[in-house]
Amino acid sequence: MKTLASAIALLSFMSISAFAESKPKILVVVSGSEFVSTKEGGKHPTGYFLPELAGPVAALLKAGYEITYANPNGAAAVMDRISDDPRWFEDEEEYRAAKHLVESQSGLKTPKRLSSLTDHDLARFSGILVPGGHAPMEDLANDQDMGRVLRHFHSLSKPTALICHGPVALLSAKSLDRAWVYQDYRMTGFSTTEEKQEEQAGVFGGQLLFYLEDELLKAGGKVVVSKPWTSNVIRDRELITGQNPMSEKAFTALLLEALTAYRLADGSIHGGAMSRRNRCLSEAKLQARIFSAKENNLPVSTIRVLEWFFVEEVDGVLYYGIRLDTYENVNIGLRKNDCVLAHEPNYVTDGF
Numbered sequence: 001m002k003t004l005a006s007a008i009a010l011l012s013f014m015s016i017s018a019f020a021e022s023k024p025k026i027l028v029v030v031s032g033s034e035f036v037s038t039k040e041g042g043k044h045p046t047g048y049f050l051p052e053l054a055g056p057v058a059a060l061l062k063a064g065y066e067i068t069y070a071n072p073n074g075a076a077a078v079m080d081r082i083s084d085d086p087r088w089f090e091d092e093e094e095y096r097a098a099k100h101l102v103e104s105q106s107g108l109k110t111p112k113r114l115s116s117l118t119d120h121d122l123a124r125f126s127g128i129l130v131p132g133g134h135a136p137m138e139d140l141a142n143d144q145d146m147g148r149v150l151r152h153f154h155s156l157s158k159p160t161a162l163i164c165h166g167p168v169a170l171l172s173a174k175s176l177d178r179a180w181v182y183q184d185y186r187m188t189g190f191s192t193t194e195e196k197q198e199e200q201a202g203v204f205g206g207q208l209l210f211y212l213e214d215e216l217l218k219a220g221g222k223v224v225v226s227k228p229w230t231s232n233v234i235r236d237r238e239l240i241t242g243q244n245p246m247s248e249k250a251f252t253a254l255l256l257e258a259l260t261a262y263r264l265a266d267g268s269i270h271g272g273a274m275s276r277r278n279r280c281l282s283e284a285k286l287q288a289r290i291f292s293a294k295e296n297n298l299p300v301s302t303i304r305v306l307e308w309f310f311v312e313e314v315d316g317v318l319y320y321g322i323r324l325d326t327y328e329n330v331n332i333g334l335r336k337n338d339c340v341l342a343h344e345p346n347y348v349t350d351g352f
Contacts, residue, residue: 023066024263027125028057029146029169030111031135032075038206047078049133051088052163054098055248056129057105059256068125069107070114072143077108080133082203088245114145119290119300120341122152123283127259132164132190132245137212140169147172154181154238155300156286159258163242163251164190168212171219183220186236188243189213191225280318280339281308288322288330291345296326317342 030053035043057067071077079102086095102108128149130136140146150173153160162169167189174180192211199207216223225243226232232243233250240258242251285305293300309321313336322330333342 023064024126024259025066025068025124026060026259027117027122027128027149028053028067028069028107029114029128029130029140029149030069030071030077030108031133031139032071032073032077032111033135033138034078036134036138036204037209038204039209040206042204042206044134044204044206045081046134046138047080048083048131048135049080049088049164049245050083050098050102051245051248052083052133052166052242053131054101056131056161056163056252056255058097058101059252060129063256063259065126065259067105067107069105069111070117071111072114072139072145074111074113077111078135080135083133083245114143114149117145117149119152119294120287122149123286123290125153125158126263127159127161127255128153129255130162130166130169132162132166134165134208136165136168137208137210140166141171141215143169143172147174151181152300157238157262159240159255159262160238161240161242161251161255161258162189163247164244165212167216167241170221171215174219180220182239184222185239186222186224186234187216187239187241188224188226188232188234189216189241190244191228193225194228194244197228280334280336281310281320283339284308284318284320284332284334285322287332287334287341287345288320288324291330292324292326292328295328295347298326321348 030048034045034047036046037043060067069077086092089095089098146169150160150169167187170182173182189212192213195208195211198204213223213225224234229244229246231247231250233247233254234241235254235258240251240254242248285308288305289300289303292303304325305322306325307323311319311321316336317333318336320332322332324330329348331346331348334340335342
């Protein structure tokens with residue numbers, strides 16, 4: 001009977017890069033729409049809301065995270081011109097810093113398409129952020145790939161943060177053949193009262209097609225809103241939601257706290273050989289589940305690890321044998337320095 005070591009000896013290894021501790025990564029989903037539709041047939045210009053994007057991103061960059069931007073169509077993200085105003089910030093300096101930040105983010109001009117992100121790509125992110133602005137109501141609520149991405153983060157309990165109109169993206173995770181993954185979660189978002197106040201002020205030149213708060217309630221969320229235009233942030237399990245622009249500071253603080261807790265739990269914080277080895281083991285288990293899910297056309301969340309073995313280290317690559325409840329044995333090779341796949345996973349058909 002072949003051993004795992006003899007099986008992996010047949011594989012071609014990727015070249016090993018020089019040592020570099022990889023930065024933790026965050027996926028930021030921005031709308032690809034420049035307008036929001038009204039019942040009267042109008043198209044009100046909109047985009048991302050400056051403080052709801054710049055605030056969290058600035059804090060994430062300062063904390064050492066690497067940002068990847070994405071949206072459904074790969075179109076450049078635009079700013080909601082209403083948000084381009086110092087009144088949404090503590091002072092003029094904070095406003096100028098926010099403007100400078102978004103102008104420096106080249107990824108906002110060339111975001112990745114959500115459809116291009118595979119399970120392997122998504123596995124590299126520690127969390128996901130969806131800022132507001134009315135634009136997400138146009139393209140994120142019903143996008144299938146948005147739903148696939150959110151279900152992936154949900155299945156692994158990774159911090160999932162959405163603010164103001166960003167929570168409309170949660171509706172994309174609904175499915176005809178299974179319960180909504182956020183059923184009975186406590187959450188918040190831009191309230192119907194706040195929306196109607198803007199309509200009455202003539203902001204949109206008409207009435208919006210739907211109200212976020214109402215739709216989240218219909219979907220099965222436990223929506224909790226505060227007084228209009230006051231800070232309100234709610235965390236329930238991996239889900240973090242903020243009601244409006246006034247919630248940004250508390251929202252960002254809660255996101256950073258959740259990310260730190262998640263990375264402590266999966267062993268990616270605190271350097272050293274032992275923590276890196278633990279992190280690689282955690283990654284090996286995840287990659288085995290992702291590989292089996294693809295091969296069997298199953299959700300990643302339904303696959304469980306039964307046993308795992310550290311086999312050996314060869315040329316800077318750590319090899320693990322992972323036995324799954326799908327009765328499959330998967331060989332995983334990860335580069336020791338950054339716990340990134342050194343080659344595609346493969347089945348070991350005759351056991352370890």
